[in-house]
Amino acid sequence: MLNLYLDQNVLGLLAEGRIILKPKVDVRWVFSNEHLTEVARGDTKEILDVLRTLKAQRLLLKRDEEGRITEQWFIEEYADPGKLYSEFRQNPPAVDPAMFEGLIAKIFGSQDPNVAEAFPGDMAKQVREHLKEIPRLEDIFGSSLEDLIRDAGEDALEKLAGTQPLENRRKPLGFDRGQASNFADASNPLQALWEHANKYSPSPISADQFFGFDPPDKRLFGYEKWPVFLGISTCYSILNAIGFRPDAGLARTNRVPANMSDAHHVAYAAFCDALFSEDSRMCEKALAIYRYRQIGTGVVDVSKRVDG
Structure with missing residues (x-):
């Protein structure tokens, strides 16, 4: 079966x-x-x-x-x-992912100065809500923890304040003007992308680290080994960032949820025999990721078979 x-x-x-x-x-x-x-x-x-x-x-x-x-x-x-x-x-998730949408848009090069302004307050609010569910913990930590979380969110925004558009950040890696997508026909696109990037910016990190399969900071998230699911999800976003068959509207807040869902679908499908999608760009990224990781999942682009 x-x-x-x-x-x-x-x-x-x-x-x-x-x-x-x-x-x-x-x-x-x-x-x-x-x-x-x-x-x-x-x-x-x-x-x-x-x-x-x-x-x-x-x-x-x-x-x-x-x-x-x-x-x-x-x-x-x-x-x-x-x-x-x-x-x-x-049973909603403990942390509402919607609060990160503006921050992710900023990471992907949004030049809207207000795109993530609600992030620090939203983070603090979520902490406050969780504290209410734990008896007496709110009395012990209360506003001090909430203020700490808000400050951390504001620090993150400050560091992203000077974020350049993606096209500007792709150029030092030799991927400006859509050049990354030129590697789609390579036998192993991710390996080819890595070798090309190293010509412009030699780096001590491995290809697995570059593409998110072995992030150096994984222990901060409690992992000794980064799971395949998270690696594929991360890699999908990195391919978007460097411009390999990128999804539409990467820097638009309203497109963040859909693009993140695509990354998760590709990751889930890695445990199946085939992925079916109408999104040609998603299919090409999925195929490139599976080839790099030697995953046997097939990819079927149904956009070429749609009636009308």
Whole structure:
């Protein structure tokens, strides 16, 4: 049986009746919590009907006792997508990822001075809300911890104040004016990109470190070894940053959630036999990442097969 992971846009095409899936072999359609995140963000509950029709099953990553992502994963037995979605909505993440959208846009070169101005206050607010759930802890730490978090957020913004547009930062690596995408046809695009970058800016870090598979600061996040899922997600964003078939609107706050979802879909699909997507740029990045990591996941660009 083949495990086939469907990107959200493919589910949208199925909902609209623009494509029909007729596999010739025994398959299991797979989705992840990232799909449920996108349904909630866009209020596209028709996607749940498609998952129900396909009898799609959810892929989950196992976490250790401290909540860290491991290299283990499993696919659940079929459960009604509507029920899974309701449970998902009732258990939101401890930290709202939306508060990082402006900060990420700034990292990707946004020149809007106000794009992340709410970040320090949002961080402090989240700390305050969590403290309320722990008896007496708020009395002990209270505003001092909240102020510390707010100050850390303001320091982060200050360091990003002079961030240049991505095009300016790509030039020292030899990737200005779309040059990174010229490596898409290489047998191993990431290796070729790394070798090219080293000609312009020799670095003591390895290719794995450069592309985010072995970040030097991983211990700050509690990891001795960076999980494949996080490595792929990070690498996807780095490819965007250097301009390898980049997603649209990298420096726009309203595009950050969709671009981050694409990174997570590519990472989840690495545990399946194939990824199906209508996004050609996403497909090319996924294929390049899988080749570099010698992952056997196939990539199917359905944009060339869409009726209308």
